[in-house]
Amino acid sequence: MTSSPRRRRTRYARKLILRRGLVILGGLAAFGFAIFGFIRLLPEHRDPAAAQAELAKSIAAFQASNANAARAHALQAVRADPSSGAAHAMLARTLLELDNGLAAEAELDLAESHGYDPARTKYMRAQALLLQGNPERALVLVQETAPQDRVHGLRIRARILTAMGDLAAARDALGAAVDAAPRDPAVWTDIGRFRLSAGDIGGAIAASQRAVELAPGDTNALVLRGQMVRTQFGLVASLPWFESALKRDPWDHDALIEYAATLGDLGRTRDMLDAARRALQSRPGSPQAYYLMAVLAARADNLDLARGLMARTEDALADLPGALLLGGTLDIEAGAYAQAIDKFGQLVAMQPMNITARKLLALAYLRSDASRDGISVLKPVVARADADSYSKMLVARGLERIDDRGLAARFLDWAAYPTRGGSPSFSADDSVAVTDIAARDNPGDPDSIIPYLRALIDAGQTDRALARAREVARDNPGAPGSHTLLGDILMLSGQPAAAASAYRDAASLLFDETAMLRLVEAYQASGNRQEAARVLALFLSQNPNNVAALRLTGHWQLAEGEYDAAIATLEGLRERIGDRDVALNIELAQAYAATGDVDAAVDAGIAAYSVSPANPAAADAYGWALYKSGDIDGAEELLAKAARTAPDHIGIRGHLNVVRAAKARG
Template identity: 55%
Template sequence: MRRLIVFALCIGAFAVALLAFRSVIANRTDPQAARAALQRSQAYLAASNASAARSQAFQAVKADPQLGEAHLALARAALALDDGVAAEASLRRALDTGVNASRTHALMAHAVLLQGDPRRALTEANKALAGNDPADRLYALRVRTRAYTAGGNLAAAQQSALTATRLAPQSADAWAELGRFRFNAGDIAGAIAASAKAVDLDRGNTDALVLRGELVRTQYGLVAALPWFEAALKRDPYRHSTLIQYAATLGDAGRTTDMLAATRRAMEVRPRSLQAMYLQAVLAARAQNFDLASDLLERAGTGVSQLPGGLLLGGSIDIAERRYERAIEKLRGLVSLQPMNITARRLLATALLQSDASKNGIDVLRPVVARGDADAYALTLAGRGYERIGDRVTAARFLDRAAYPAQRGSTWFSADDALPQLSAAVSKAAPDAPDATIPLLRGLIDRGERDAALVRARDIARRNSGAPAAHLLVGDTLMLLGRPGDAVAPYKDAASIRFDGPTMLRLVEALDRSDQRQQASTTLALFLSQNPTDLTALRLSASWQAAAGDFDAAIDSLEAVRLRIGNRDAALLAQLALAYAGAGEPARAVQYAEAAYVIAPNNPAVAGATGWTLAQSGDSDGGIELLKKAVGMAPRHPVLRWQLAQAYAQASRTGDARAEALTALNLPGFTDRGAAEALLAKLK
């Protein structure tokens, strides 16, 4: 036993000695290895690979904790990755090792700015500007640009950005900073020019590539932007902010599998990435997995869930899960932030009606249903709301509008105030503030001062030539004046800067109403090539494809929409029925038409589509009865009259066919005149 105890003690002593030796070896500094890792970190940072630069800087600090340059390198890499807390900690360690404080002011300014303290950032930046190092001064000017922007002093921010480009005209970082400032300030055209200059100067600059991707996404579309984000990720595959931008763009472009992979890569870099959780919540909601979507949004925290996108997503999830009070709370906040957000108003009204707050729901919908192009869903909601409060006359008016198969032209949100109040609102806000200026222009036009309204709109566009909203203002004014041909040019100017959905729809409408249908079709096709999942564009494209006789393409477009929104949209199902009928698939057409009719039997478009598909499938009597019902509900709709005429002709009811064809020819908006005249000649 004594021998065993002695042997065990010897083994224990040996283990302690071994551990002590390993501890000494682990803590031993290696200046040569630290210098080598530092050089690699600096090379990676120069190559715009901040993730690899940070990894090598960690190795340098680990090899020699007293090497101040290593801590500075770690701080620079952390700043490039937008980690202000880690950067400040590294800077303080660098100071503890004896690094001169004058070398840290510009970096510290950036670090504290990332932590949300623009005032302190300006103080540190000014210290750097007082020094003699040109690189530090350039860095400080870039930080001042961001700090002044955060504080709302756009004039000072612009001056700092321009000074940086004059100080270093060949610096891609300086031009990228100017481009970012202009982008945030709404000068999209100026931002495009600055970002292009930055990329020309350094095609490997990650910040410039990401900015270029964001601007290409705005200017041209989603698909065109993807190569720019991919180029940035080739430089730095694990840069979190780039991965988030890339994932969001992939998702909007319909590439959900790739989007999920990008968010997972982002979470490898930051396991608690709030942006990645939000994007995954969006994916889950689109897949109807609301429990997972709600859990992910909750894990993302209030910093994300209280942003407009988070409020809209959260409200949608709550409505789907019948948590109406929670939905109302979120959506009210969103409508107060974005009063012209029609989607938010529709969702809020839905939640209010489900909570027996019909009057409040009607109030929320009032600015939406006042528009001539109000959608059937909003009109139906308003009608149901009036039914619940006992106003059946008003309810019937809105339900009739919802059932009518065509919409009137669009108008703006407008105020009922007199011109003096509207002018005061503009003066109080800003001379170019759209929210106040649009109602003022509408008031001027309503009072007959059309020239004054147009002059005002053009003056705003002249002073803000880089802002697409200013050009849209001119186009909207011209459309309101009934001059769609003249509106094309300002809409094109806006589209050349920002080609988004609202701009596309305005331009397409102006081209179509000025008899430039081919250009309108080309514009729509170009938009869809870049935004293949845009539901509004897909439905508009399907209508034009069907009108041109390309029913197979129309079916593809409409089925893509149905896949996204489900089978409860009667108008969509009716469109599909007509497309399948045109493509020579009557059985499938009847299936869709009957499904639409079950949902909305009193909608004349649905009744007409059902009647037409029945007639095309051989049931002439049933088809004629439903077409007569549709014409009775919408007697001045030329397409329904023309469909009824053709159904009568197929049933050999010559007199009735001639009467309906003549009526269709005499109705405004009828476009199939050649076929109608040929039918009349055949029926003589």
């Protein structure tokens, strides 16, 4: 069968197009080879004068503490004269300052190949290896540091030893560095970072102060100082330090990350997002930037976006408590309970007294049908007199699943009861003899000492516990935890005034939510309400979005009859945490009822009661709101229920008597 004329013309046209395309490609290839050959025949393009000028600018920018500008100028110097060993070495220094060990090592190779003295690159190569996660090789290499680079070598040696866990040797290296260069701000900045990692907050504060005194414009010193001011005083006080660092180097990654995190905690989400995005531009792929953006996404309830952003961190933040908390929470929301258990398990191991982490770990266990593990995790939490209702409810649900219905019912009743006790330490899991062994084997480890002190208290040996706690505080004056431990023992010993003094020492180093709450509680217990109020106001001025501080402020305002102020505080809090917080809605119902806004009082009462109908405080608030609205029968029914659940509660009984008296009057 022969092809039609039309088909033959189509095939011919296709062959013609293909032939022409091959001719064009061949011509372009020939032209390209010709250009390549021509370039190869030319002498290497160099502009030593321009390279020298850019190198000088790089050195000046580096000395002015602008590592990003220094890198840009060093790169221009290398481009102007690729054979300049000094330019390559300078580029390597800037890359090391920006934590890019791999690229720095490549530049050091080029520097040496173009005549740069290999002896002068030893400490830089060691730093590059450390950044690449190879401290063993780095330690060998740093020992070959040239004499003129001794201080640099000692600083890098200290970092290597810290990474390897040899803190004593790292401390010795830093001591030698400060002896050799007592006015070097970089040495004091490294000392501050080392002390911070070792838990010596007081020592880190002092070192950061010394660093900025010696170099008020040093970016690294300013960032460290900002971190310590945030720790010591609060969020607002730290902002100027990070802003000063960013004036020196607007693209400094660490400054941007710390600035963004602080802005986020202050509720300045737009500014936080801008700073996080700039950090991502400064260091593409930054895990810290992705994490902060994930936090924002989670707060906006965009959980899919938050999960995607956390995935981009690629487990680079596996040791960061906040990242573990967020990652585990997202895993629970996605039903990935095994992953959540892994993350929360790590977090509880890192922070055994983190109650939030324990509750979330227990929830993950319960949802994965490991109820006994969930109960075990919450055992030290529900042993406290101030155990929260949610923890009790989780234990109750776990007990139901293992068919211990009687005990489950007791926990459900306890969860509904409105009164709360004090805040003692966790109960001990082992005997004095067992915990004493661990404490003696690890005399400087709080995780070993605290269980020992708990065991002493449980055994009625409070005096021995107090004496040991005083030793810990005396031997670790820069560690907030040591003073907090002493304060806890003093509170348990019935000495709130002395406990307040210990808590004040802790708060002078680390003024966080825990320190504030303990200090306020101690001042209240010792009868110094004025000082307690001052501490709360000071903390809230630095942390205006802190939920615990806002909740406590609203509670005090309500108790003192400042109903309008209480409503403003509590409504602002409700906007932040939602409408399903029972205690918050109870207090809103009480405040609105006191001001005569009965509709708002009833709405808040309904919100509290619908979430926790077995809670007598919720039934009381709802019932009292109904009474204020004129619904006597509805009020009596709810208040009678509340009184049956909490028969010893004077306030509930008083409300019920008022309602019944009104009903009797007709």
